[in-house]
Amino acid sequence: MNTALVTAYVNPDLDGVAGAIGYAEFLNKTGFVCEAGFIGQIHDEVKYIIDRFGFSFPKLIANTDDYEQICLVDASDLNGLGGKILPEKVIDIIDHRQIHEANKFPNAKVQIELVGAAATLVAEKFIQNNLKISKESATLIFSAIVSNTLNFKGTVTTDRDKKAAAWVNQTANLTDSFWKDLFTAKSDLSGExxxxxxxxxxxxxxxxxxxxxxxxxxxxxxxxxxxxxxxxxxxxxxxxxxxxxxxxxxxxxxxxxxxxxxxxxxxxxxxxxxxxxxxxxxxxxxxxxxxxxxxxxxxxxxxxxxxxxxxxx
Ligand SMILES: [Mn+2]
Structure with missing residues (x-):
């Protein structure tokens, strides 16, 4: 049987990448063979985290032809997929947007909940199933929650985001000033x-x-x-x-x-x-x-x- 793909929208941001990598780890640990892969350009914020912590660059794919089954994290509308993913192949959707098109994916099991980050929903799966999380996924997920909730100051922030972040940070061990490094890194918009x-x-x-x-x-x-x-x-x-x-x-x-x-x-x-x-x-x-x-x-x-x-x- 083919490996399944876990991915986010095309040109994914940190929440999409962290959520998909974390969810792929979760699924593999529960016996569902899959891998995370991404289409398009990965946001600079993700590159900052990867460089800073020495993680390997996420797998990039040109299309999804090699995969029969696809799980989407942080994505649930067709525009965001840029015509690169057949809705029929999607079996699973985890997202946190009020406005979505989950009904356009006829075979998907859908979890859409209005928390600050899709990565929060992924962290909760580890917590609920009492599973250990790798340092890489924990670091990515913590960063994604900090980024998406604007360091817990955005009005999208929920208690669930705070709890999930605290849980992954037991493994990630990031400091209180980490948010500023992250946001400073993405504030350089000089020139092009x-x-x-x-x-x-x-x-x-x-x-x-x-x-x-x-x-x-x-x-x-x-x-x-x-x-x-x-x-x-x-x-x-x-x-x-x-x-x-x-x-x-x-x-x-x-x-x-x-x-x-x-x-x-x-x-x-x-x-x-x-x-x-x-x-x-x-x-x-x-x-x-x-x-x-x-x-x-x-x-x-x-x-x-x-x-x-x-x-x-
Ligand atoms: Mn998101």
């Missing part, structure tokens, strides 16, 4: 890195007959970035808007140290929509908002707004 990051962490959604694209950057020093390089960001967004034929587009820039968001767009109807659903005010092309709100929390609000029959945006 800005363009790569905006494109690398871009997602788009279709609600009704409207297409919306959202870039997201989590960093220390967001204010300075949007002030000094706002025009470049807008130029990139305009390009993407044309390429993908989007109706709305913006960037959610998350400032971790000062816990606020900076929204940036020069698109008039996007500004009107964001002002309405997020209760904020644009000054020029930038709007500031206190607290940390993430794309996965904004998407349901946009969906609701766009699906109102009386909307005339």
């Amino acid at each position: 890195k800005l363009l790569e990051r905006v494109k690398g962490d871009f997602a788009h959604f279709i609600f009704g007959n409207k297409k919306i694209g959202i870039a997201q950057i989590e960093m220390i020093g967001a204010k300075k970035l949007v002030e000094s390089r706002g025009e470049e960001i807008i130029k990139i967004l305009k390009q993407i808007k044309t390429e993908l034929k989007l109706d709305f587009i913006f960037q959610n820039t998350i400032e971790l140290e000062e816990t606020k968001n900076f929204f940036i767009t020069d698109d008039a109807s996007t500004k009107i929509m964001l002002e309405k659903i997020l209760n904020l005010k644009f000054l020029g092309d930038i709007a500031e908002r206190p607290n940390l709100i993430m794309r996965k929390q904004i998407v349901p609000l946009i969906k609701e707004e766009l699906e109102k029959t009386d909307n005339n945006l």
Whole structure:
């Protein structure tokens, strides 16, 4: 029998990689033979963890032709899979998004729960089954939870994330200041890195007959970035808007140290929509908002707004 594949969405972030590697370890330990593998480019944040701890680079695959069965972690919508994974092959989905398309995977057992990180759901499986976790999976999962919950300060954070993180950290042994290293590492957006990051962490959604694209950057020093390089960001967004034929587009820039968001767009109807659903005010092309709100929390609000029959945006 073929080995099964455990993977995340195409161009996976730390949560996807950590979740898939951890889940593959869990499944193998419970007798289901599988391996973790990823399509596309792995986010820089993952590379930072791999380099820092000397882990081997995750297996990269061009397609899923060699696998009959696929388990998805941190992914449950077709857009995110970029046409690279046949929905019929997916037997298992573990995700944490309110807006998803799990119903488009006819053979999948689905676990979707609104915790801060998909990696939390994976850690819980080890806890529930009283299984040991490797140092590598524990380190990746701890990092993913810290990253996805914005060091437990994002409003997506749940007690389950905190408990799972504390449990894996008994094995990972990371210090209290680790979060700052992680976020500092991904705050270097000098030169071309800005363009790569905006494109690398871009997602788009279709609600009704409207297409919306959202870039997201989590960093220390967001204010300075949007002030000094706002025009470049807008130029990139305009390009993407044309390429993908989007109706709305913006960037959610998350400032971790000062816990606020900076929204940036020069698109008039996007500004009107964001002002309405997020209760904020644009000054020029930038709007500031206190607290940390993430794309996965904004998407349901946009969906609701766009699906109102009386909307005339
Ligand atoms: Mn995630």
